[in-house]
Amino acid sequence: MTIQFLGKTLKNPMVLASGILGNSRDILERVHENGCGLVTMKSIGPEPRDGHKNPTVIDLGHGMINAVGLPSPGYLNMENEWEDLEKREFPLIASVYGGSVKEYRMVAEFVSSKNPDFIEINISCPNSEKHGMIFGINPQSSHDVVSAVKKVINVPLIVKLTPQAPDIGDVARACEDAGADAICAINTVGPGMVIDIESKMPVLAFKKGGLSGPMIKPVAVRCVFDIYKAVKIPIIGLGGITTGEDAIEMIMAGASLAGIGSAVRYRGIDVFQKVTREMEAWLSDHHYSHEDIIGAAHKEG
Amino acid sequence: MTIQFLGKTLKNPMVLASGILGNSRDILERVHENGCGLVTMKSIGPEPRDGHKNPTVIDLGHGMINAVGLPSPGYLNMENEWEDLEKREFPLIASVYGGSVKEYRMVAEFVSSKNPDFIEINISCPNSEKHGMIFGINPQSSHDVVSAVKKVINVPLIVKLTPQAPDIGDVARACEDAGADAICAINTVGPGMVIDIESKMPVLAFKKGGLSGPMIKPVAVRCVFDIYKAVKIPIIGLGGITTGEDAIEMIMAGASLAGIGSAVRYRGIDVFQKVTREMEAWLSDHHYSHEDIIGAAHKEG
Amino acid sequence: MKPITDQRHIMLRVAEKQIESQEFATLFFNYALPFKPGQFIMVWIPDIDEKPYTISYHSKDRFAITIEAKGIFSQKAITLEKDDLVGIRGPFGNGFNIKSDDTVAVVAGGCGMAPLATLVEKLNKNTTFIHGAKSKEYILYPDRFDLDRLFCTDDGSFGRKGFVTELLENEIASGKSFDRVYTCGPEIMMYHIFNICEKHHIPCQVSLERYMRCGFGVCGACVCGKQVVCKDGPVFDSSALRGIKDFNTKALLKSGKDVNLAQYFSWRCK
Amino acid sequence: MKPITDQRHIMLRVAEKQIESQEFATLFFNYALPFKPGQFIMVWIPDIDEKPYTISYHSKDRFAITIEAKGIFSQKAITLEKDDLVGIRGPFGNGFNIKSDDTVAVVAGGCGMAPLATLVEKLNKNTTFIHGAKSKEYILYPDRFDLDRLFCTDDGSFGRKGFVTELLENEIASGKSFDRVYTCGPEIMMYHIFNICEKHHIPCQVSLERYMRCGFGVCGACVCGKQVVCKDGPVFDSSALRGIKDFNTKALLKSGKDVNLAQYFSWRCK
Numbered sequence A, B: 001m002t003i004q005f006l007g008k009t010l011k012n013p014m015v016l017a018s019g020i021l022g023n024s025r026d027i028l029e030r031v032h033e034n035g036c037g038l039v040t041m042k043s044i045g046p047e048p049r050d051g052h053k054n055p056t057v058i059d060l061g062h063g064m065i066n067a068v069g070l071p072s073p074g075y076l077n078m079e080n081e082w083e084d085l086e087k088r089e090f091p092l093i094a095s096v097y098g099g100s101v102k103e104y105r106m107v108a109e110f111v112s113s114k115n116p117d118f119i120e121i122n123i124s125c126p127n128s129e130k131h132g133m134i135f136g137i138n139p140q141s142s143h144d145v146v147s148a149v150k151k152v153i154n155v156p157l158i159v160k161l162t163p164q165a166p167d168i169g170d171v172a173r174a175c176e177d178a179g180a181d182a183i184c185a186i187n188t189v190g191p192g193m194v195i196d197i198e199s200k201m202p203v204l205a206f207k208k209g210g211l212s213g214p215m216i217k218p219v220a221v222r223c224v225f226d227i228y229k230a231v232k233i234p235i236i237g238l239g240g241i242t243t244g245e246d247a248i249e250m251i252m253a254g255a256s257l258a259g260i261g262s263a264v265r266y267r268g269i270d271v272f273q274k275v276t277r278e279m280e281a282w283l284s285d286h287h288y289s290h291e292d293i294i295g296a297a298h299k300e301g
Numbered sequence C, D: 001m002k003p004i005t006d007q008r009h010i011m012l013r014v015a016e017k018q019i020e021s022q023e024f025a026t027l028f029f030n031y032a033l034p035f036k037p038g039q040f041i042m043v044w045i046p047d048i049d050e051k052p053y054t055i056s057y058h059s060k061d062r063f064a065i066t067i068e069a070k071g072i073f074s075q076k077a078i079t080l081e082k083d084d085l086v087g088i089r090g091p092f093g094n095g096f097n098i099k100s101d102d103t104v105a106v107v108a109g110g111c112g113m114a115p116l117a118t119l120v121e122k123l124n125k126n127t128t129f130i131h132g133a134k135s136k137e138y139i140l141y142p143d144r145f146d147l148d149r150l151f152c153t154d155d156g157s158f159g160r161k162g163f164v165t166e167l168l169e170n171e172i173a174s175g176k177s178f179d180r181v182y183t184c185g186p187e188i189m190m191y192h193i194f195n196i197c198e199k200h201h202i203p204c205q206v207s208l209e210r211y212m213r214c215g216f217g218v219c220g221a222c223v224c225g226k227q228v229v230c231k232d233g234p235v236f237d238s239s240a241l242r243g244i245k246d247f248n249t250k251a252l253l254k255s256g257k258d259v260n261l262a263q264y265f266s267w268r269c270k
């Protein structure tokens, strides 16, 4: 099932979430070979950043908590990777973040010159005191950063939202108005905290972290449902998708593409292939095409 | 381990969460007999309300989703229950909600005349379009409702908060400033949505619902941690507590008492006894008292 | 690993529909449901509502529910046809306690027959089986079992004219001695049966009914005295019943308001 | 149900500490850890950091890690004492592939001895065991095994003066034929061993090292070419190694920046 998405042809509706594996061209290519239609790079920042100390990622069984802390070589320190990526034969989203409208614009403009297929701006990352999240909870600040970035890039713009917004539909609408070509939702939920009672210490070095994986799926489905109501641009739905049925649920809520992050842990790197096959089986059993079911959970009334 | 809480003596730090079983004196008494130090009634509203149609509560395995929709006989229609409750021999929280500051005050004033040990105002319920949640996400509106209620009641006031507040510490501080005697956190997380892909319908009749149970514990622990930093008044910590270790984690985050809701499903109505015993065993193994560990996860720096 | 059927709905299509009478229909589903007589499931008709129903037929890979048309939900339910989609969760609650060698009586009133049907199929041949209803049309499964049944109706349109309580008293008076009595029907009927059993020192098991939301002992909608009907019941035995002061007196409306049974049950098992 | 040890940390107290030399210490824990030689665990010292370590001793209800003092974390780790608290999660990754009848060589360089120790204990007596280090103080477990070991040091302070590569070549030249070679040590050493094996058509297994965060194949910190070291490795065999173009050339810093191995490994296994 090939899919048209913002003018590009994808081999299927599966998307690799940002921050999952996407650290190099080689591994992105492997994810693509394992059945992923569209892969996202780890978010790129304005400056070199090591991220937080470990522990940064802990599996909780029904999902995970992480505070990796936006490590990035910095957008000016990735020449090898860009060189590698120019020779790619797979569609690519470059994810960027900044600490101010100016930084978002600066990073996005540079990254745009490296010809990713899409740019995603992460206005929703909860793991850094200064970056991201602050934009994504408010429609006005989201509008500001989106319109600034939109002006300086020449590839379609995807905006990644946080479920912490009091009304995520409002934020999505503001992004659409500002020129966003698609919405990606959701980033991690929370933040949460896990305390080890023996040492009486929060387990993550950063103390708080974002939740992902199966436990956040209901929040993600609700957000995508709300966004679908609010905007006309396509949605990449992600958060807790682990099976083909999960992907179909997300698509019925309103997503055009279905992203996967944590499930790489639960089902392996070939989760993309597995989920695509499960979706295909379900769709053919039910005589539906992928397009038939986008937003199907939105009935009148 | 008896506990002092706002001038009352409780047999242990376990609290029954509002909306769990608490529909009549008899069942509240049974919960008390099953090892619960302090029980909370189902939230009482200004008018008779049936709540939403079913499905209203669904177990998801690692937690549950509900949109019961604040059913209530209405505060003026509970004479039998108040009569029964006057003869009680256990400490009681009466939970109230309203659609406006005026309604909160009206209901709370009346309920106060029925001599509960404490009144809790639920400014955080996500299951009704009109009620609650709108107050709890904002420090100013929280302050308004708390100070209005505080003036008309003559028992200690507990304020129940929602994790959806952009900064729950700010909200808690506003409540403390307005005269709250304690904070209860958290109400359900989300809201979330679960779609059945066969019928293409949200499973809950109200479509969206609040998440509770094990999967929300990291969010609850983080909220309690933030609130403990922000205020001096005691905290009832709840959200996902299922074992004695969970309760200890919540107390280390800053809670004085530990509430239980969904775990009644996972471990039975005697979960209160079980959790108390597990806590006691852990505390005595580690030579700590209950008080020693309140807020123990807050280290300098 | 046994399938988890008591969390999210399992979506099933109606495999077969059996019209029992103008008031009753039975819906069959091809699904291997774990189950003990007396347990119930929550049945969701998408876009309509979700209500508790007992399993009225059960085999290895098939089960059914029997519905009496009353309000919006049950009237909709009896119009469902083959291949229509419903969601089920369960089974919930505790079933009847069965000892196969015992000599027992089963007393069914109206649609209270439904939970007793699968029980009767597990009991031995010297079971005394009493079945009453308002009138002929309300007698469920008139030809289903190969046990003898003592029928009665309020209007005498089928079997004896009279009440199941009288039939039970007669059986006892005629010298039958029962190890246990099982009953389901209108609560007032069950209450009288329970009292007869108490008088004669016969252990009794009744299946109660209350408005339900969660089905698993959390929401409190179904509480009856100190009992949580969905979780501790719906079947209660004599020792539990003696402690339930709301038995035959009180029930909660959807709002949580407690009312007397006349108010609550006027709509139930007419 | 087997205990879930690869999710949240299991908190353990140091049961015993064994000073191996000025640079090395071994920490023992009394815990029944499921484990295969070559796998690793993430070790958390509360308030400090969390890093991957191989299991260097393993029995039914006890295991140990051996730490070489280098940076902040490992210097802290070797100062831990009996009863100090650490958190562990794991084991992660795939271990060595062992066929007990094979005739094999094991080649250890410096602290690369640690993951090979539990492997050696599972191998048969005609194993050829080569162990090199910078100098005497860096020879781990000099008296631990009842296998003969061929020692060498860069400075000749223990065993032969020279490199493990030379010893392996000598063994092969002397007519020994190996079914497999296992090796762990500085990446450049492993690379040379691998090349020797390729030349002589001997299957080889090496244990790689990269900076790690999650340990379970999600965060991407540890990628090496198309391989995810924590999840696909840390042990890789010849067929995998032939495809890893970053083997002995490139690694990612904490920031994700790719650098050459000189930059990345200057601190490792000196």
Ligand SMILES: Cc1cc2nc3c(=O)[nH]c(=O)nc-3n(C[C@H](O)[C@H](O)[C@H](O)COP(=O)(O)OP(=O)(O)OC[C@H]3O[C@@H](n4cnc5c(N)ncnc54)[C@H](O)[C@@H]3O)c2cc1C
Binding pocket: C040, C051, C052, C053, C054, C055, C056, C065, C066, C067, C068, C069, C070, C071, C072, C073, C074, C075, C111, C114, C115, C208, C209, C210, C211, C212, C234, C252, C253, C254, C263, C264, C265, C267, C268
């Ligand atoms: C454990 C259990 C097993 C059951 N098994 C069966 C079964 O096998 N077969 C069967 O037919 N039924 C069974 N029931 C009853 C069933 O769940 C429904 O209650 C019944 O079908 C009527 O539902 P309805 O929605 O059609 O009617 P409703 O619309 O709910 O009710 C019809 C009438 O009842 C009134 N009413 C509804 N709810 C309330 C309330 N909470 N308080 C007061 N009045 C109310 C309405 O006002 C209306 O007049 C069972 C119930 C329980 C608890």
Ligand SMILES: Cc1cc2nc3c(=O)[nH]c(=O)nc-3n(C[C@H](O)[C@H](O)[C@H](O)COP(=O)(O)OP(=O)(O)OC[C@H]3O[C@@H](n4cnc5c(N)ncnc54)[C@H](O)[C@@H]3O)c2cc1C
Binding pocket: D040, D051, D052, D053, D054, D055, D056, D065, D066, D067, D068, D069, D070, D071, D072, D073, D074, D075, D111, D114, D115, D208, D209, D210, D211, D212, D234, D252, D253, D254, D263, D264, D265, D267, D268
């Ligand atoms: C699978 C696996 C098994 C291991 N088993 C063992 C074992 O059994 N025993 C053992 O002693 N060690 C083992 N290690 C190494 C161990 O995890 C630590 O890396 C080592 O102990 C050094 O950690 P440190 O924090 O003390 O040093 P660091 O402070 O991390 O490092 C010391 C030096 O290295 C540099 N450095 C640190 N991280 C990086 C980086 N990402 N990029 C570039 N430079 C960096 C620092 O700048 C410093 O100069 C293993 C590693 C892996 C991946």
Ligand SMILES: Cc1cc2nc3c(=O)[nH]c(=O)nc-3n(C[C@H](O)[C@H](O)[C@H](O)COP(=O)(O)O)c2cc1C
Binding pocket: A017, A018, A019, A020, A042, A043, A057, A064, A066, A068, A070, A095, A122, A125, A160, A186, A187, A188, A211, A212, A213, A214, A216, A238, A239, A240, A241, A259, A260, A261, A262, A263, D218, D219
């Ligand atoms: C370890 C980890 C690192 C992440 N890093 C990023 C990131 O750099 N940028 C970003 O936009 N999202 C990041 N995320 C969020 C994911 O892209 C995704 O939105 C989230 O995990 C929900 O999807 P999932 O439930 O499928 O994992 C990260 C998530 C995890 C678990």
Ligand SMILES: Cc1cc2nc3c(=O)[nH]c(=O)nc-3n(C[C@H](O)[C@H](O)[C@H](O)COP(=O)(O)O)c2cc1C
Binding pocket: B017, B018, B019, B020, B042, B043, B057, B064, B066, B068, B070, B095, B122, B125, B160, B186, B187, B188, B211, B212, B213, B214, B216, B238, B239, B240, B241, B259, B260, B261, B262, B263, C218, C219
């Ligand atoms: C079925 C159900 C009904 C609830 N009703 C109420 C309510 O009426 N008032 C209220 O303040 N909280 C209500 N809650 C929220 C709980 O009191 C509690 O805050 C939440 O469930 C988190 O705790 P838990 O994870 O232990 O369940 C309800 C929760 C559930 C599951």
Ligand code: FES
Binding pocket: C211, C212, C213, C214, C215, C216, C217, C218, C219, C220, C221, C222, C223, C228, C229, C230, C231
């Ligand atoms: S239906 Fe919820 S407790 Fe019984």
Ligand code: FES
Binding pocket: D211, D212, D213, D214, D215, D216, D217, D218, D219, D220, D221, D222, D223, D228, D229, D230, D231
């Ligand atoms: S450490 Fe996270 S992928 Fe290997």
